[in-house]
Amino acid sequence: MISFYQGLLFDNDGVLVDSMQGASEGWRLWGEEFSPGFALKKSHHGQRAQDLVLSLVGEELFERAHQRINEIEQEAAHLASALKGAKELTISLAKGTWTVVTSANPELARAR
Numbered sequence: 001m002i003s004f005y006q007g008l009l010f011d012n013d014g015v016l017v018d019s020m021q022g023a024s025e026g027w028r029l030w031g032e033e034f035s036p037g038f039a040l041k042k043s044h045h046g047q048r049a050q051d052l053v054l055s056l057v058g059e060e061l062f063e064r065a066h067q068r069i070n071e072i073e074q075e076a077a078h079l080a081s082a083l084k085g086a087k088e089l090t091i092s093l094a095k096g097t098w099t100v101v102t103s104a105n106p107e108l109a110r111a112r
Contacts, residue, residue: 007098009099010090012104016086025076047103049103074107077112
C-alpha cells in the first residue's frame, strides 16, 4: 500500500472503542444525583461533558456535578472494548503517525 499521509487522527469513542455501556450507565447514575429523568441521547454524543453538565445544572452546581461525572465515567472505563479491527489498524501504523482526538478528558481517553 502506498501512503501519502503524514499523520492520522482518530476519534476514540465509536471509532476505536465502544464505550456506550459505560457512558450510558455513568450518565444514568449521574442523572439520579443531579438531573432526575436525564437520559443520554444521540444528540449528546460528541459534546464535552463539561458543556453538557453546565447546561443541565447551571453554574452553581457545575464544579461538583462535573467532578462527579468524571469520577463515574472513569470508574466505568473498563467497560469499553476495542471495535473490530481497531487494534490491528493502530498496531500496523508507524509510531508517531497517528493520535486520538476526543471530547473526553485526557484521563478518561487513556482509560478507555
